[in-house]
Amino acid sequence: MADAATLRSRNADFWTGAAAGWIRHADRQDEIGRPLGAPAMDQLAPRPAERILDVGCGCGGTTAELAAAVGGTGAAVGVDIAEAMVTAARQRFPTDRYPGIQFHLADIETLDVVPGAPFDAAFSRMTLMLLADPVAGCTTIRRSLRPGGRLAATVFRDGSVNPWLFAAMLGAAPYLGPLPHLPVDEEPGPFSFADPARLTRVLTVAGLTAVTITPCDVTMNAPDDADVVAEWLIEVGPAGAAYRAAPLAGQASARAGAARLLDRFREPGVGYRLPAGLWLVTAIAAAAEAPSATAGPPAIRHRHPRQDEN
């Protein structure tokens, strides 16, 4: 596994390169990708006048949803490492239409606290598993919450329950230039929190308590348009930058290749049903700076999918 500095600069470079695709598909991502964050949004149940942090807010869709829930007397603050995405978020959701909304360009791992802290709650959709140093990032989240403040987030489980992700990348890759480094071991990547024990350890070391990790299976419903769906999934995945750099003929072949492997998720005339296996993560910010050796272990409730199947 690479050292922390290498992982951090690799992460920053990846998201700088990925931003154009995420911006291009931002409306689609908000609409079709909503189920990826819905369990955490429901769990968080943002209330009027609350101050809420959105970690890895991307192009701002979930921050806007939080802003609508907390209203003009509250605050919804999105943080993201990709400058172009933060700029897009500000343009898509201006403060005159979304009072209380703010976006900050920052690496969550290197902040002491997020501007606007303390927050009543923190939300994150599909970001925590991508952090180069997840303990550092989750420690910033904990420090940015008021004591007793709550966290609700979603991350992917493992690849076997998210098969469309491989389909889009593998179908497109033969027609494109080199892909970015793919993660090994516990390096940041979609499945770096496949093991819930690791996720629990990260959150606990970051000083969060009452950790719960619950499996959620959701479905993303996409329209019956093979070209559009293939392009969206290529562009928001690891092959996105290589796709945009490819000549038009290569792009068309990449879309066709991805569409072939995505066909198993297609119901002709109806659309695509893309199954996603998530962990819903909840936790509370401890009152003290960090759990002390004498305070005993934090309360951790753990549910593995196999237990749910019984």
Ligand SMILES: C[S@@+](CC[C@H](N)C(=O)[O-])C[C@H]1O[C@@H](n2cnc3c(N)ncnc32)[C@H](O)[C@@H]1O
């Ligand atoms: C998979 S995308 C999810 C974006 C958004 N939450 C959504 O669901 O549409 C992950 C996001 O996390 C951001 N990100 C990655 N590492 C970060 C870090 N260290 N600090 C802040 N944002 C980060 C990326 O720029 C990207 O926008």
